[in-house]
Amino acid sequence: MHLSQKLHMKRLTILALMFVFIHSANSQTKNFIDQSYIEVSGSADTLVTPNEIYIRIILSEKDTRDRASIEELEQKIVTALKGLGLDTEKNLTTSDMTSNFKTYLLKSKDVIKTKIYTLKVTDAVTASKVFMKLEEIGISNTSIERVDHSDLNNIKNKMRTKAIIDSKERADALTKPLNQTIGAAIHIMDTDNNPLQLQGRIAGIQIRGINSIQSNGYMDLPKIEFEKIKITAGVTAKFILK
Secondary structure, X not given: OOHHHHHHHHHHHXXXXXXXXXXXXXXXXXXXXXXXXXXXEEEEEEEEOOOEEEEEEEEEHHHOOOOOOHHHHXXXXXXXXXXXXXXXXXXXXXXXXXXXXXXXXXXXXXXEEEEEEEEEXXXXXXXXXXXXXXHXXXXXXXXXXXXXXXXXXXXXXXXXXXXXXXXXXXXXXXXXXXXXOEEEEEEEEXXXXXXXXXXXXXXXXXXXXXXXXXXXXXXXOOOOEEOOEEEEEEEEXXXXXX
16 A cells, blocks of 8 residues: 555544544534423522631831830740740741831931731630730730631532532422422532632720729720621532433
């Protein structure tokens, strides 16, 4: 067989394979369209309380009367937080590389150093104690940076499971009066596009300061409450209709 004949046979073989593939794909599409099915939506949601609270702490030499150095302020913070039982090596970090040490030129000969930290705690009570303790040692430039939940992905998947169950129950409810039943799901789509990052709102922050001492000799803790955050899931499913 000549080379030209071999090339011709090879082209015919490729064309035949392409025809079989296209025919198969079209058949599958046709079979899917020709099936009787019911399309329904399902949803589920739950409320969670954030268990990761990130506190921003800004240290600046200009915020202290005696112009204590950043290193001295840092040591005071570490000692105070350890006194509350917090693991500073694990949960106290600088926010980012650029904020590790910032310097500000206030006057021609006056340079002030500033350092930014992020502290992670797990509940509002601990956050309140941190605010109060830092206030006691003269550090008041603090705020709640953000909140999150450590098991967010798992919670989201549980809601997806409940959402698909909800869609099946809806399909059953719609088909039962017609004396029909549903079969296997032939298409499922996750319709919830909400980001997993929690955007918890904080209500009732009240920093009373070290002078707010009641008659019993104890200071009130700042009243911090976090709104429970709704985690949602939604699906659309197509079930074979029998």
